[in-house]
Amino acid sequence: MQILVLDTIHGGKVIADHLSRLGHDIDMVDVYRGQEGIIPEIARSRSYDLVVAPVHLDPDYALLHEISSPVISHHAAVRWILGNNFSKTVVEITGKQGKSTTATALAFLMQGPGLLQTSSGLYRYPEKEVIGRYSITPASLLTTSAFIPPNGWFIAEISIGFCGIGSLGIITSGLDYSIANEKRSAFTVKSEQSHVMEKVLVAPGVLLQHTGAIFVKDLITIEGSTAFYNYLGITGEFSNPLLTLPGYQTPLMLAAGAALLLGIKPDKLSEFTALPGRMEVFHDDGYIIIDNSNSGTCLATTMDSFRFGKEIVGDKPVTIIIGQESASVCENFTTKEIISSIEKIRPQSVILIPGDKRIMSTDIIGFCESYDISCTLAVSPEEGIKCAKCLNSPLILLSVKRWK
Template sequence: MQILILDIIHGGIILGDALKGMGHTVDLVDVYRGDLSHPGSITCETAMSRRYDLLIHPVHLDPSYPVLRGLSCPAITHHEAVRWILGSGRETRPTGHEKTGISIEITGARGKTTTATALASLMDGYGILHTSRGIFRYPEEEKITRMSITPASLISVHALLSDTDWCITEISLGFTGLSDLAILTSDEDYRIASGRLSARTLKHLSALSCRKVLIAPGMTSEHDSVINAKDLTQVTGGICTYSYKDMEGSFENPLLTLEGYRTPLQLATAAALILGYRPDKLSNFASLPGRMKITSEEGRMIIDNASTGACLKTTLDAIALLRGTEDQITPFTLIIGQENRAVCENFSDNEIIAAIRKGRPATAILVAGDDRMNVDAISGACQEQAVPITTVNSITEGMQVAREKPASPIVVSVKTWR
């Protein structure tokens, strides 16, 4: 087939190489930068002048993009293309060489990395964990490399697996439907594709292609085989009690008192039970780097919530953690925002404004490294709340500004890759 792939910076090159290996002819369009340096890259105008049998595009692309509107061939998403590519590989396996390792896909606006890492800590045997922190080989927890969590990265991850290896992968903006278990970690909605599409709707629609779906407490799903983590687990304070089939018990972990960890640990517990593992070892699970980490610098407390999952709820969690360890009236500096466009699921203006209003920082530092951010709207909201605001381009720059202020605590809640 003659195939056109849109968006090379979010996995299009990996998709193209895989499809060329299957015997197809592939053209690529860099829809965000117009880069023509990669072999096979063409302009949007050239693509419009050619005929294709199939068009492949990312779910976050504006539906009004000229090529999407102008070409009449069938179109599928990057997620669906990965399902086709890897699924065709399964169909061509000779008898007796079927893959037997368990596979888990995890998506959601927040909690993906913590859920995935907690679940990986409970798995037996050999496997691969792929999150925004990197690709790790278990049980050694050896870091192999780091790749984005775009769906196309799953092709590279699968190339590392043997037939019996388990695989836990974090995927942005939906599922491919290839996994034995799909986990939806949160239900927050935000607009993507130039504000034309709902991220929540896309994730729930992609879940319909999955065999079995596990969802977080407080969520609902139309899936025929959905399991809610609240039906298997219950958290009171720092204790998680669980019951599923013939497995019952409980474990204690102080992280359960923080919402940013409570839901991921409940999901990991429920997933382990579904897969046949006891979750008791989660009592030893520690906070991840960049996930609500508390440090001290010259007597100044710093609560670091910067990660790909930073959002309104985790920001308020970080502030609540500060106020649980410091005098409630102690003024603090809030560094908030988004560092770059590499994070598809952006920290929305409304959530940033709500975090400032509810958190009541003494001063705010806005990391405006993403051109989707409305700096004027956020600055205006700060003025209404009498909160001084400074705009910077990175966390590093934000910390430099914060250190120049009086020695009050700092909360960092910036969406970024780490």
């Protein structure tokens, strides 16, 4: 087949390489930078049997209309390339927030050898050995799936939808954001793609029209720091103080529910501890640092970190390090969310990390000035912590959206 692959930098080149190995004739267009493959003018002059495009590409991108060939997503291309060469224990996880925590908590419960792929890295279990760092674009599965041990399980975060190679999908959040040059809803895309999964476990509050949808609230209920479960006559409970934090409650519910669907009792979650960058607590030179710096950082998780910190130190002055360390093709920590965080918390000091050009630094600085809140700029979370430790606030909230 003659195939045109669009977008080389978000996994397209990996997809193109695999299709080429399968014997197809491949052209690529680097739609964002124009540095790899062929230029659009050449693509327009050629005939193709198929076009492969990412779901986040602007639907009005010219080549999508100028080439009259069927178009499939990067997700679908990965499913096509990998085929059905997997055991039944493959879990795909998508959603705006909670993916990494859900995936890691489920891996914590899994038995035997397996592979965990999150935005923080690729890990071999049960050793928890770090294999490497890969993105969570669909195409990464073409590389990381090669590390699955024989007869082992595989849990993978997927950005903006499902590939459909697994037996179970999980949607961790119904929160939405715009993609494709603000012309498409990310949650709508995830909902549409959920139908490639036989079963989909759904977070509380998420509405999903799917014959295989399983709503986690039908399996797990929470009372304080205790979770009670009931599935096909399997009943029990486990307790963990993390269940009182909204940022952990849903992921732990989903991990417990997924475990039940896989035939595993989730009681061991009573031993699960906070992840790095997800409400991890540090005591450093007399300061208490609540680390909420991860790929899902947003207004809601920032407020969770504030409430958690106040439980620890009481009513003491706060310095908040807030922002985003680099640009994202998808959702970012918006200016509106950052200002709302500052308005609700009313910290003594703000250290802003404006790593994405969509963050309006002047608006945030102006807002701080209007409330007599000091605001300084830093280029990284690490520099922000150094600055914060020169101030007098005993509580430091590190709330930076980052891909670490």
